[in-house]
Amino acid sequence: MDIDEYMTGVGMRARQASRAMARAGTAAKNDALEAIACAIEREEAALKAANARDVASAREKGLDAAFIDRLTLSDKALRTMIEGLRQVAALPDPIGEIGNLKYRPTGIQVGQMRVPLGVIGIIYESRPNVTIDAAALCLKSGNAVILRGGSEALASNTALAALIKEGLAQAGLPRDAVQVVETADRAAVGKLVTMTQYVDVIVPRGGKSLIARLMEEARVPMIKHLDGICHVYVDDRADIAKALAVCDNAKTHRYGTCNTMETLLVARGIARAVLPALARGYRDKGVELRVDAAARAVLEGAEGLDATMLALVDATEEDWRTEYLAPVLAIKIVDGIDDAIEHINTYGSAHTDAIVTEDHDRAMRFLREVDSASVMVNASTRFADGFEYGLGAEIGISNDKLHARGPVGLEGLTSLKYVVLGHGEVRR
Amino acid sequence: MDIDEYMTGVGMRARQASRAMARAGTAAKNDALEAIACAIEREEAALKAANARDVASAREKGLDAAFIDRLTLSDKALRTMIEGLRQVAALPDPIGEIGNLKYRPTGIQVGQMRVPLGVIGIIYESRPNVTIDAAALCLKSGNAVILRGGSEALASNTALAALIKEGLAQAGLPRDAVQVVETADRAAVGKLVTMTQYVDVIVPRGGKSLIARLMEEARVPMIKHLDGICHVYVDDRADIAKALAVCDNAKTHRYGTCNTMETLLVARGIARAVLPALARGYRDKGVELRVDAAARAVLEGAEGLDATMLALVDATEEDWRTEYLAPVLAIKIVDGIDDAIEHINTYGSAHTDAIVTEDHDRAMRFLREVDSASVMVNASTRFADGFEYGLGAEIGISNDKLHARGPVGLEGLTSLKYVVLGHGEVRR
Numbered sequence: 001m002d003i004d005e006y007m008t009g010v011g012m013r014a015r016q017a018s019r020a021m022a023r024a025g026t027a028a029k030n031d032a033l034e035a036i037a038c039a040i041e042r043e044e045a046a047l048k049a050a051n052a053r054d055v056a057s058a059r060e061k062g063l064d065a066a067f068i069d070r071l072t073l074s075d076k077a078l079r080t081m082i083e084g085l086r087q088v089a090a091l092p093d094p095i096g097e098i099g100n101l102k103y104r105p106t107g108i109q110v111g112q113m114r115v116p117l118g119v120i121g122i123i124y125e126s127r128p129n130v131t132i133d134a135a136a137l138c139l140k141s142g143n144a145v146i147l148r149g150g151s152e153a154l155a156s157n158t159a160l161a162a163l164i165k166e167g168l169a170q171a172g173l174p175r176d177a178v179q180v181v182e183t184a185d186r187a188a189v190g191k192l193v194t195m196t197q198y199v200d201v202i203v204p205r206g207g208k209s210l211i212a213r214l215m216e217e218a219r220v221p222m223i224k225h226l227d228g229i230c231h232v233y234v235d236d237r238a239d240i241a242k243a244l245a246v247c248d249n250a251k252t253h254r255y256g257t258c259n260t261m262e263t264l265l266v267a268r269g270i271a272r273a274v275l276p277a278l279a280r281g282y283r284d285k286g287v288e289l290r291v292d293a294a295a296r297a298v299l300e301g302a303e304g305l306d307a308t309m310l311a312l313v314d315a316t317e318e319d320w321r322t323e324y325l326a327p328v329l330a331i332k333i334v335d336g337i338d339d340a341i342e343h344i345n346t347y348g349s350a351h352t353d354a355i356v357t358e359d360h361d362r363a364m365r366f367l368r369e370v371d372s373a374s375v376m377v378n379a380s381t382r383f384a385d386g387f388e389y390g391l392g393a394e395i396g397i398s399n400d401k402l403h404a405r406g407p408v409g410l411e412g413l414t415s416l417k418y419v420v421l422g423h424g425e426v427r428r
Numbered sequence: 429m430d431i432d433e434y435m436t437g438v439g440m441r442a443r444q445a446s447r448a449m450a451r452a453g454t455a456a457k458n459d460a461l462e463a464i465a466c467a468i469e470r471e472e473a474a475l476k477a478a479n480a481r482d483v484a485s486a487r488e489k490g491l492d493a494a495f496i497d498r499l500t501l502s503d504k505a506l507r508t509m510i511e512g513l514r515q516v517a518a519l520p521d522p523i524g525e526i527g528n529l530k531y532r533p534t535g536i537q538v539g540q541m542r543v544p545l546g547v548i549g550i551i552y553e554s555r556p557n558v559t560i561d562a563a564a565l566c567l568k569s570g571n572a573v574i575l576r577g578g579s580e581a582l583a584s585n586t587a588l589a590a591l592i593k594e595g596l597a598q599a600g601l602p603r604d605a606v607q608v609v610e611t612a613d614r615a616a617v618g619k620l621v622t623m624t625q626y627v628d629v630i631v632p633r634g635g636k637s638l639i640a641r642l643m644e645e646a647r648v649p650m651i652k653h654l655d656g657i658c659h660v661y662v663d664d665r666a667d668i669a670k671a672l673a674v675c676d677n678a679k680t681h682r683y684g685t686c687n688t689m690e691t692l693l694v695a696r697g698i699a700r701a702v703l704p705a706l707a708r709g710y711r712d713k714g715v716e717l718r719v720d721a722a723a724r725a726v727l728e729g730a731e732g733l734d735a736t737m738l739a740l741v742d743a744t745e746e747d748w749r750t751e752y753l754a755p756v757l758a759i760k761i762v763d764g765i766d767d768a769i770e771h772i773n774t775y776g777s778a779h780t781d782a783i784v785t786e787d788h789d790r791a792m793r794f795l796r797e798v799d800s801a802s803v804m805v806n807a808s809t810r811f812a813d814g815f816e817y818g819l820g821a822e823i824g825i826s827n828d829k830l831h832a833r834g835p836v837g838l839e840g841l842t843s844l845k846y847v848v849l850g851h852g853e854v855r856r
Contacts, residue, residue, distance in 0.1 A: 019773060022797065023793075102818065104818055106816065108807050108811055110816075110817045110818060113795065113796070113803075115799070117829050117830070221830050241852065245854050248854070249854030249855055367541060369447070371450065371543070371546065374845065374847075375541075376847070376850065377847075377849050377850060378852050378853070379536050379849070379852075379853045380850075380855050389846065390530065400649075401545050401546060401843045402629060402649050402843065403830040403831040405844060405845050415830065415831075415833050417800065417801055417802065418801060420782075420802060421791075421807070422674075422805060423670070424669065424784075425807045426681070426807075
């Protein structure tokens with residue numbers, strides 16, 4: 001197979017289908033989502049059989065249990081996919097909305113209309129559920145989509161793609177609106193991220209190494225985040241109970257997520273009051289603490305705390321730049337809010353950062369001056385999520401500054417174009 | 429001079445200054461704009477002297493009259509710059525606005541805050557007025573800016589930069605918020621468009637060749653349009669008087685602008701009624717007409733029109749893809765609105781396209797289905813402009829789909845980040 005030619009064909013068909021998708025009515029798009037949900041319900045056995053082939057060959061290759069778990073289409077995974085389709089169908093249709101229509105002195109009316117981006121490329125690992133989630137969001141937002149999942153999930157994805165195409169056709173929409181790249185050849189990815197004439201945006205969903213590699217190659221713009229080095233800053237005017245709750249949750253609710261706290265900053269003035277209790281909590285949950293000298297001094301000097309039990313590790317410069325995705329936490333004592341903001345803007349990844357404080361001015365300063373996609377006051381960084389923010393669904397999180405920032409839902413897959421309504425006006 | 433090291437220094441200082449600019453108050457930013465305006469008024473003679481050196485050496489190099497005209501700081505150009513500064517000062521400050529703040533079931537409030545992009549790089553030709561226009565917009569929107577104008581304007585730009593820095597300092601803002609690249613070495617541009625750690629967005633202002641070259645090199649995202657192949661489609665339900673007015677203005681108001689019509693599409697059913705009158709008008713203004721066979725037949729068969737006077741040229745496929753920027757117009761007869769939309773989406777540049785029709789459904793279909801940054805009904809494409817749209821000012825026009833689309837004003841130099849206000853909430 002000539003990959004270049006194959007991908008060009010995929011791209012051309014996607015572009016063509018995107019035109020019909022852009023004018024598709026809300027009912028047709030919702031009908032397609034429901035038809036896909038029904039087809040998955042009906043073909044459960046066939047889907048599981050296709051998936052079993054993927055799982056078997058992944059096992060043969062010796063892939064680990066976590067990988068197999070993500071690859072497997074369990075009953076629960078199938079139910080979640082079906083529910084997800086119906087949830088997306090229930091979301092309001094963002095397309096075609098015209099806003100801000102105002103008369104100008106020349107007599108023309110100028111406003112903005114929300115329209116699909118066109119063709120979205122999704123690159124993801126061997127998680128067949130992403131095939132359905134991503135297809136649903138792209139379809140509802142009037143886009144065509146090219147899906148490139150991990151090669152280990154190819155049989156599952158191909159089976160799912162057939163059901164998606166069936167659902168599209170049933171609703172009178174073009175089958176090519178959702179295409180799965182049916183080759184395991186890596187060159188297909190290289191082509192996908194450089195076909196600027198056929199693809200409007202790439203959404204990579206996967207680990208840092210995948211995204212870093214794509215960043216090198218891509219010419220098509222991406223909606224992506226590379227890492228989530230999230231901070232909580234406990235200000236010296238913090239409420240202690242809130243600080244303990246937020247810091248515990250931000251680190252220990254889940255270790256492997258991008259919105260998990262990786263560095264804790266504590267104002268010098270409150271360190272003695274919060275750090276020993278926090279450290280005890282982290283120790284009980286098996287979190288390794290990497291501390292600067294000041295934090296070590298506070299912990300070793302704390303009454304009623306056996307600091308040797310904490311097995312403190314000295315933090316290095318490298319720790320401030322590290323996304324552990326593990327039960328490890330860097331801790332630094334800072335002089336106050338200026339120091340904290342400076343640290344976050346220097347070492348952070350512009351993902352999600354929170355302050356714990358009762359002081360209004362400092363809260364507002366933190367919100368304005370920390371240059372991150374999500375900034376929070378007295379709340380856990382774990383809330384940085386499309387569902388928690390009320391977007392209804394999430395295609396990814398962006399910590400770039402152009403276009404969508406933070407969790408990206410349906411609206412992030414659209415853009416605004418100008419509409420001008422006249423009566424024969426000309427420019428003088 | 430080591431260009432790499434020099435530009436890295438410029439980038440680092442810009443990034444540093446951008447932090448202070450992001451938290452700068454509205455009054456300080458407006459004070460700086462007014463101080464710069466006053467400094468230009470005061471230093472008029474010195475500015476003209478610096479400019480005269482640029483003009484003299486451009487003349488020595490044999491650059492043409494149009495080039496010299498754009499380079500020259502005339503009294504009128506200086507007045508326009510000063511007025512521009514005061515107009516930008518009078519615009520509302522977009523920064524810090526919080527919108528859409530809603531309570532979620534978890535108890536947190538989620539909203540979005542408008543913030544600067546950070547550091548903007550502007551690359552432009554030898555037009556010193558752009559130095560002030562661009563600096564004013566970036567400053568008002570809370571960004572730091574790196575200006576890289578054409579090397580022939582270096583003395584003028586350096587003189588202007590000194591006044592800008594004076595104005596910034598007077599208002600208590602960092603002098604490095606506006607920096608002019610003070611080297612004519614082209615390698616500086618290559619470095620500027622790849623310093624992703626220091627520059628958030630590049631706005632190129634110049635001809636197609638400059639932008640095409642930058643697109644090859646750039647790693648920093650750009651707000652740009654490559655060309656403006658704009659269409660007017662005259663539907664068979666058009667009002668003839670409106671069609672004549674719009675088509676005349678869209679082509680002949682100015683030939684060299686990106687929102688000028690380059691291809692006229694006429695529905696077969698109305699061609700006999702509008703094309704002869706239009707052709708006569710274009711002939712009188714010296715516009716060369718490149719026509720398809722059907723348009724030629726209509727014009728040659730028109731009563732009372734001597735078609736030989738029109739000196740019609742046969743259009744080729746290439747004409748549908750050409751931005752003439754000159755008194756040349758391609759004309760094609762189409763079957764109707766479907767054919768017109770298909771032609772525009774195939775050959776256009778997604779810049780600005782208009783329909784002339786009295787039919788509501790067709791007007792709405794054109795607005796929705798033509799995939800361009802500006803879509804218009806019964807209005808001249810020449811209206812696609814930041815001032816005409818009421819943005820107050822314009823840094824450029826974008827025909828990309830991500831981020832800003834169409835004319836880009838202050839808001840296009842900002843983005844929205846999420847703010848979360850809690851009371852100690854944690855995620856369950």
